[in-house]
Amino acid sequence: MLVPFVPSPPEVIREMLRCAKVKNDDILLDLGCGDGRIIKIAKEEFYVREAIGVEIDKRLCREAKNDNVEVICGDMVTLSSILIPKVSVLTLYLSTRANEILEDIILKYGKKGLRISSHDFTFEKLRPTKEIKVKAMGLLGWTEHMIYCYEL
Incomplete structure (x- = not known):
């Protein structure tokens, strides 16, 4: 999924x-990690x-790699059922459609207590435990961002 x-x-x-x-x-697992800034x-x-x-994206995958973090180049949907059971925190900045696809995998393979941001x-299906608005400088100037936190 792109x-x-x-x-x-x-x-x-x-x-x-x-x-x-x-x-x-x-x-911590970041699905669709881009240039690796979250990890x-x-x-x-x-x-x-x-x-x-x-x-x-192979170019972003190379950019994200460094000595402190692990970056796996591959499809997050295919890899998520293997990786999600091993982590305590999951971060995402994807899309509505991507979250829809991943939600059932998260519910099936996520351990109790998994924290998601x-x-x-x-x-x-999941209900956020917390919602936070953040104003930050981005590519389009100052914009408002929403963060949704969940716990299984």
Whole structure:
């Protein structure tokens, strides 16, 4: 599934990670990680034990890789059923359609207590535990972003 890469501003990423109550013993998975900015901030500023990104675009996949994070180049739908059971935090900035496709996989394979933080897009069956508005400078100037947090 292809979702266009739109980078999340750093302020939004930090708020996503705070909303998901990220801590140093967490294993974080970012589906559609783009250039890896979420997993890099999670590792460098929130000191998660492990940060994993999945990205289908080979150019972005190469850009996201570094020594502190793991990046898997491949299809997030195919890989999510394998990876989701292994993580404590899931981050997403995808699309309404992508979240619809992933929701059943998350519900089937996510462990109790899995914390999810989604930038701008919700799920149909899951109900957010918290919703946060963040104003941040992005590609189009100052814009308002929504963060939706969930817990299984």
